[in-house]
Amino acid sequence: MSPESLARMSNVAIYSSMLALAFAMFAFAASFAGGRRKPANVIVTSEVSSGGTAVITKTELPVAEPGRKAANIGISLSWLAFALLLAGVVLRGVWAGRAPWGNMYEFSITAALGVLGVYLIANTRVDLRWLGLFVVIPVLLTLGVAVTVLYTEAAQLVPALKSYWLVIHVLAAIICSGAFTIAAATAGLSLVRDRAEKRGNVDGPLSSRIPDAERLRALTNKTLAFAFPLWTFTVVAGAIWAENAWGRYWGWDPKETWAFITWVVYAAYLHARSTAGWRGNKASIIAIAGWVAFLMNYFGVNFLANSLHSYAGVGS
Amino acid sequence: MSQLPPLSNTGFLRWTWRQLTSMKTALVLLFLLALASVPGSIYPQRGVDPIKVREYITNNPTWGPTLDRLGFFEVYSSPWFSAIYLLLFISLIGCVLPRVGVHLRAMRSAPPSAPRVLDRLAGTRTFETTAPASQVLQIASQALRKHKWRVVSGPESSPEWVAAEKGYLRETGNLVFHIALLFVLAAIAIGGLFGWKGNVIVREGSSFSDTLTQYDAWGGGRYTNAQDLPPFTFTLDKFTVDFERGVAQRGAPRAFEAEVSYKTDPAATRQHALVEVNEPLVIGGAKVFLVGHGYAPIVKVTDKSGKEIFNDAVPFLPQDGMFTSTGVVKIPDSTPQLGLQALFLPTAALDQIRGPHSTFPGPDDPALFMSAWKGNLGLDAGTPQSVYRLVTDKMSRIGLEQLKVGESWKLPDGSGTVTFVGFKRWASFQIASDPGKEIALLFVAIAILGLSLSLFIRRRRVWVKVITRDGVTVIQIAGIMRTSTFEDEDIGVLAEDLDVVEQALIAADVVRGNPKEER
Ligand code: HEM
Numbered sequence: 001m002s003p004e005s006l007a008r009m010s011n012v013a014i015y016s017s018m019l020a021l022a023f024a025m026f027a028f029a030a031s032f033a034g035g036r037r038k039p040a041n042v043i044v045t046s047e048v049s050s051g052g053t054a055v056i057t058k059t060e061l062p063v064a065e066p067g068r069k070a071a072n073i074g075i076s077l078s079w080l081a082f083a084l085l086l087a088g089v090v091l092r093g094v095w096a097g098r099a100p101w102g103n104m105y106e107f108s109i110t111a112a113l114g115v116l117g118v119y120l121i122a123n124t125r126v127d128l129r130w131l132g133l134f135v136v137i138p139v140l141l142t143l144g145v146a147v148t149v150l151y152t153e154a155a156q157l158v159p160a161l162k163s164y165w166l167v168i169h170v171l172a173a174i175i176c177s178g179a180f181t182i183a184a185a186t187a188g189l190s191l192v193r194d195r196a197e198k199r200g201n202v203d204g205p206l207s208s209r210i211p212d213a214e215r216l217r218a219l220t221n222k223t224l225a226f227a228f229p230l231w232t233f234t235v236v237a238g239a240i241w242a243e244n245a246w247g248r249y250w251g252w253d254p255k256e257t258w259a260f261i262t263w264v265v266y267a268a269y270l271h272a273r274s275t276a277g278w279r280g281n282k283a284s285i286i287a288i289a290g291w292v293a294f295l296m297n298y299f300g301v302n303f304l305a306n307s308l309h310s311y312a313g314v315g316s
Numbered sequence: 317m318s319q320l321p322p323l324s325n326t327g328f329l330r331w332t333w334r335q336l337t338s339m340k341t342a343l344v345l346l347f348l349l350a351l352a353s354v355p356g357s358i359y360p361q362r363g364v365d366p367i368k369v370r371e372y373i374t375n376n377p378t379w380g381p382t383l384d385r386l387g388f389f390e391v392y393s394s395p396w397f398s399a400i401y402l403l404l405f406i407s408l409i410g411c412v413l414p415r416v417g418v419h420l421r422a423m424r425s426a427p428p429s430a431p432r433v434l435d436r437l438a439g440t441r442t443f444e445t446t447a448p449a450s451q452v453l454q455i456a457s458q459a460l461r462k463h464k465w466r467v468v469s470g471p472e473s474s475p476e477w478v479a480a481e482k483g484y485l486r487e488t489g490n491l492v493f494h495i496a497l498l499f500v501l502a503a504i505a506i507g508g509l510f511g512w513k514g515n516v517i518v519r520e521g522s523s524f525s526d527t528l529t530q531y532d533a534w535g536g537g538r539y540t541n542a543q544d545l546p547p548f549t550f551t552l553d554k555f556t557v558d559f560e561r562g563v564a565q566r567g568a569p570r571a572f573e574a575e576v577s578y579k580t581d582p583a584a585t586r587q588h589a590l591v592e593v594n595e596p597l598v599i600g601g602a603k604v605f606l607v608g609h610g611y612a613p614i615v616k617v618t619d620k621s622g623k624e625i626f627n628d629a630v631p632f633l634p635q636d637g638m639f640t641s642t643g644v645v646k647i648p649d650s651t652p653q654l655g656l657q658a659l660f661l662p663t664a665a666l667d668q669i670r671g672p673h674s675t676f677p678g679p680d681d682p683a684l685f686m687s688a689w690k691g692n693l694g695l696d697a698g699t700p701q702s703v704y705r706l707v708t709d710k711m712s713r714i715g716l717e718q719l720k721v722g723e724s725w726k727l728p729d730g731s732g733t734v735t736f737v738g739f740k741r742w743a744s745f746q747i748a749s750d751p752g753k754e755i756a757l758l759f760v761a762i763a764i765l766g767l768s769l770s771l772f773i774r775r776r777r778v779w780v781k782v783i784t785r786d787g788v789t790v791i792q793i794a795g796i797m798r799t800s801t802f803e804d805e806d807i808g809v810l811a812e813d814l815d816v817v818e819q820a821l822i823a824a825d826v827v828r829g830n831p832k833e834e835r
Contacts, residue, residue: 232763236764
């Protein structure tokens with residue numbers, strides 16, 4: 001197959017994926033409009049005994065009937081979009097003859113794939129259909145920015161990027177980007193819901209359609225408990241790669257600095273959730289701050305800073 | 317922290333220590349650490365780019381020096397940054413060490429006996445059976461042991477309950493993680509105190525031997541012995557580069573590699589190696605990294621009588637991605653002294669706006685643009701001079717010229733002839749030794765392992781209690797989570813634990829499924 005047709009197929013796959021996502025977004029939005037959550041039919045009892053707290057109740061979080069159908073359509077469309085996006089990323093790699101992580105365009109489409117993938121896989125284990133809208137929108141925005149602003153023709157890698165540590169490092173970072181984004185979404189929603197609960201009125205258009213704040217916080221926690229060790233690994237893999245390429249494993253380059261800041265903020269989050277007085281909204285705000293630090297690293301540094309890591313390939 | 321500190325001295329010290337090692341302080345210090353790291357990504361840093369720092373201070377005469385005094389150009393070694401992380405680590409020691417003792421004791425002690433009433437625990441399951449109590453307890457403890465629980469039963473005379481606990485590795489992992497962080501910091505410190513690194517430019521065909529005087533720049537830690545560098549030498553035999561010629565990212569580097577021959581010490585046999593960007597050469601505890609490259613035009617200068625007074629390849633520094641390179645040729649051995657300020661263009665172009673510049677980094681059409689100066693180079697003034705700058709205070713310009721390879725230029729004042737003979741390539745190497753980095757990596761790996769244990773394992777207790785009434789044995793199973801961060805997450809885990817006991821009892825035909833569930 002000629003390189004041009006590979007390139008065209010990659011682009012077609014990505015545009016089709018965006019189309020599928022746009023429909024998924026409408027489906028999720030319709031589900032949202034249609035489905036107010038029934039009051040949760042769970043009784044979460046917790047009693048303090050001598051040793052701690054015990055809670056044993058299976059939680060069921062039904063999506064109300066009219067919304068469920070639309071939500072299922074949204075999930076199916078998201079899987080379709082995921083498959084198309086995966087094809088687009090793989091074709092891009094085949095076209096370039098290397099791992100498709102050489103510039104900002106490629107990072108962005110792969111990050112979108114990561115967010116979507118983490119969401120869909122998590123959804124097979126815990127019912128997260130209600131979260132669909134908040135995942136599909138950022139993914140679609142990322143892809144939109146990628147194909148319009150960031151698009152670059154495929155080219156070979158600069159020598160510093162030719163390393164299998166790159167593949168490991170970037171792969172881990174992309175999974176983290178998915179998890180961080182989802183955690184930020186659940187943390188943000190927990191703030192909304194918490195406010196509604198404190199006011200004693202959870203009938204608002206948004207708060208009536210999302211789980212209660214404690215469950216949202218638990219989801220945030222679970223996602224970040226998974227992402228934090230992986231992010232630690234990502235940073236270390238980056239350090240090993242840097243040592244191989246530049247002769248020092250840590251140089252406080254802006255990219256490294258923001259990776260460190262992200263790490264420290266999430267460490268603070270993990271502390272906060274077991275510090276009295278910090279478990280609730282404060283922990284959620286820290287989780288969002290961690291995501292902002294991560295985004296700084298991803299977009300801010302590539303464009304603004306003059307860094308060894310500036311290989312955005314944009315504009316030149 | 318609302319409490320006021322007590323007034324006595326020891327009381328105050330104890331109070332301070334308690335504050336410092338509290339979770340809230342750790343949290344605040346983590347925030348401060350994140351916040352204090354930010355300026356280092358905004359302001360240029362001396363350790364990364366000293367030239368930019370100087371430029372910044374010159375361009376900002378009011379704020380520059382103040383920021384400098386406050387350490388904003390060396391954030392990561394500034395007193396305030398150091399204070400934050402040292403406090404954090406002191407707090408960590410104070411927090412973690414006592415917990416090691418507590419945890420060791422907990423691991424040795426038996427799980428506590430069952431509370432008097434289990435009904436009060438959420439999710440308690442109750443069954444009734446005609447099987448004897450002792451059999452029920454035996455089945456339960458066997459099943460729990462098989463699933464790696466620590467199990468005790470009591471009271472000894474006629475057992476009425478089984479208590480089991482699991483998940484000690486959570487706290488172990490947490491402690492291992494925090495302690496490993498201390499070792500990572502120590503390893504970084506070892507690297508800083510005993511390590512060294514230097515930079516050197518080597519032209520094709522030239523050699524380098526690992527002594528201080530041969531480096532263009534060198535820095536070592538406080539305890540580095542600069543007299544004791546590993547005595548290796550190497551020669552850059554050949555340097556090859558390849559640039560993108562396609563439309564997309566034209567001119568971007570695609571491959572560069574340095575063929576070197578080296579000896580680990582002067583008496584050793586010569587070996588050959590290929591140094592590439594991600595493939596450093598390891599010699600004698602040091603690593604040689606290829607970090608950059610450029611051109612060294614070969615310039616020959618003859619005097620009035622035609623005698624050769626200079627003939628060498630002079631490294632020029634690339635100024636842009638297309639390798640428009642600048643450099644200086646100093647010829648002190650002529651009277652008056654001569655100096656050339658020059659621009660080397662691998663693929664030469666000239667336009668109104670940009671002047672002479674290069675349009676491709678490969679040597680497709682090399683040219684040398686230069687201005688010649690005569691007078692006093694100022695070399696014997698005592699102050700060290702950059703080899704890339706011509707000090708023209710005591711010199712006057714004698715002319716401008718551009719040459720292609722092989723062309724000569726008769727200087728207009730008749731003082732001699734300059735010939736652009738050709739060019740060589742040079743490669744720049746960073747040579748570094750960091751004795752702490754393997755240790756750091758080891759402890760980072762241990763830290764990640766500990767972290768995963770502490771995040772994925774849950775500590776919990778399960779009790780099985782039997783009461784025999786009128787020949788019917790009533791069984792109660794219940795449990796609690798010991799460390800519960802978000803209750804919702806734990807629901808499934810504890811339910812699965814109770815399932816283990818329930819399934820074992822069902823398998824032994826002691827009870828049937830679907831117990832009366834009590835809330
Ligand atoms: C270098 C600074 C530190 C970092 C990067 C750090 C990081 C972390 C992380 C990632 C966790 C989550 C693991 C878990 O939940 O078990 C954690 C937990 C914990 N940390 Fe730290 N920590 C630091 C310093 C401290 C200090 C100074 C203290 C004492 C005041 C402390 C006490 C704790 C405790 C008690 C937990 C357990 C929380 C729980 O049970 O969930 N840490 N730490």
